[in-house]
Amino acid sequence: MEKTLIKYTHCGRNIYVFSCSERRCPACLQSLRFGLPDAPVALTCPFRNGHAVPCALLIGSVHGPTHLGEWHDTEIHVGLSDSEGLVYNYTLSGVRRDESGWERCVCIQLCPAWRQQLRASWDRELERFSALPLWASERFAEEREFGSCCYGFALTFINHMLSLDGREGLSRDQFTGSHVLPRMKAASLYISVYHAVLQHGFCIAGVSS
Numbered sequence: 001m002e003k004t005l006i007k008y009t010h011c012g013r014n015i016y017v018f019s020c021s022e023r024r025c026p027a028c029l030q031s032l033r034f035g036l037p038d039a040p041v042a043l044t045c046p047f048r049n050g051h052a053v054p055c056a057l058l059i060g061s062v063h064g065p066t067h068l069g070e071w072h073d074t075e076i077h078v079g080l081s082d083s084e085g086l087v088y089n090y091t092l093s094g095v096r097r098d099e100s101g102w103e104r105c106v107c108i109q110l111c112p113a114w115r116q117q118l119r120a121s122w123d124r125e126l127e128r129f130s131a132l133p134l135w136a137s138e139r140f141a142e143e144r145e146f147g148s149c150c151y152g153f154a155l156t157f158i159n160h161m162l163s164l165d166g167r168e169g170l171s172r173d174q175f176t177g178s179h180v181l182p183r184m185k186a187a188s189l190y191i192s193v194y195h196a197v198l199q200h201g202f203c204i205a206g207v208s209s
């Protein structure tokens with residue numbers, strides 16, 4: 001997904017293309033004249049280099065970003081970046097610390113840059129948390145019974161940090177619904193539009209918004 005998706009509105013529809021060199025609207029075939037309010041905008045790719053996003057939850061797929069379309073617990077793999085971009089993730093062989101491999105994933109930043117103290121403790125706590133016997137490799141299979149192990153590891157850490165910050169923890173459903181699903185839906189839409197444009201040269205979505 002190297003190309004930039006461009007979106008514009010015409011005849012009440014959202015039109016997606018890779019370039020605006022086409023002079024006619026692919027929906028109504030009328031010539032295009034853009035004014036300021038309907039000028040084409042470049043869409044931001046929902047995938048980022050997770051090693052460059054500090055203190056974040058990273059959502060990747062074992063099969064690559066184009067497979068992130070649907071929310072399937074079994075196919076996603078999540079990790080947590082520290083302030084230096086090292087990615088901690090729970091796998092069959094225990095907690096791994098990846099210096100590479102998370103270059104294209106959905107990144108949800110959890111600790112803003114201005115919370116310097118929290119950031120400093122984030123790294124320390126993540127290191128300590130990852131070493132807990134709870135995340136030993138032999139426990140991975142047991143954990144699997146409850147769904148995705150890597151997700152449980154990440155969410156338990158996020159809740160640990162929330163409690164250190166004097167805030168209430170989030171249930172799995174709360175966290176998924178408020179933080180993860182909206183981002184995954186946006187990524188999923190981006191992927192399907194991208195593929196349609198790749199195939200047909202454009203993509204038309206019903207009603208403009």
Ligand SMILES: [Zn+2]
Nearest residue numbers: 010011025028
């Ligand atoms: Zn049109």
